[in-house]
Amino acid sequence: MxxxxxxxxxxxxxxxxxxxxxxxxxxxxxxxxxxxxxxxxxxxxxxxxxxxxxxxxxxPPASLWLPPPGMRHATMLLVPIAVILFISARAPTDIKRLIRHPQLTGVKLWAVAHLLSNGETRSIVLFGGLLAWAVLEVIFINRRDGAWVKPAPVGAAKTLVSAAIGLVISAVLMAVHPWLAGRAVIGLG
The missing domain is CATH 1.10.287 (Helix Hairpins)
Structure with missing residues (x-):
């Protein structure tokens, strides 16, 4: 630990x-x-x-609580959205006009999504810890940088390309998930 x-x-x-x-x-x-x-x-x-x-x-996995049925599906829905938000911070996208910190919002969504479907001690430490960090990071960056100035629009086409890239990266992450976390995302009863 x-x-x-x-x-x-x-x-x-x-x-x-x-x-x-x-x-x-x-x-x-x-x-x-x-x-x-x-x-x-x-x-x-x-x-x-x-x-x-x-x-x-x-x-070793040690459960503190058992997630309700269906939470794994919620995680699989939320994580691709989190990845799209995460990469949109460095890509030309109108998402940055809606969300001040898309990368950190993506991290928070990713962490919450994983907490929904994982009740293990190690999951709570990892995802809870990174969620706490991302929340604090947003607070401190906002305090340091002051008022938010929204970027100029870039258009739907660039935003859709960015979203498509996010979906491809999500698929890659699902493929390597067994190697990183020791658990397959698809095919878990």
């Missing part, structure tokens, strides 16, 4: 550092340079992901 908790905390801490300590971040970039800072940040995130994956896989 310790590896999983450390991974979630490292992920959250690295991201919250940017929102909570912009002056310290600028000073670190000034000392290291932009390229080395980005490399160090990336290494920290990769380390967090490695800890999360190995931590998850090392914990």
């Amino acid at each position: 310790l590896l999983l908790i450390l991974g979630v905390l490292l992920w959250a801490g690295a991201h919250l550092f940017i929102a909570l300590a912009p002056d310290a971040r600028r000073a670190l970039i000034g000392r290291l340079g932009a390229g080395p800072y980005k490399g160090l940040f990336s290494l920290v995130l990769v380390a967090a992901l490695v800890l999360i994956v190995f931590g998850w896989r090392s914990i």
Whole structure:
């Protein structure tokens, strides 16, 4: 359990550092340079992901509660929407005109979707921890950045392309889910 908790905390801490300590971040970039800072940040995130994956896989499933029937289907409906939101943050899409933080909203939706269908201790630590981080991240970014200025519209065509890419990525994630989480998404009774 310790590896999983450390991974979630490292992920959250690295991201919250940017929102909570912009002056310290600028000073670190000034000392290291932009390229080395980005490399160090990336290494920290990769380390967090490695800890999360190995931590998850090392914990035997122990249920705290049993999800009601049908929650797995709700998860399978919500996750592709979460992925579309997640990728729309970096793509030309009108979703950004509706949602200030589509990437973090996608993370929150992904976490809630997984909490709906997973009552295991490790699921609550992972998905609950990342949900808490995403909620805090939005609060701190909004406080730091002030009022939201909506971007200019880009049109339905670009938004649909972005959504289609999100659906393809969702399919890939479903295919690799057994390797990442040790459980197949499709074919679970």
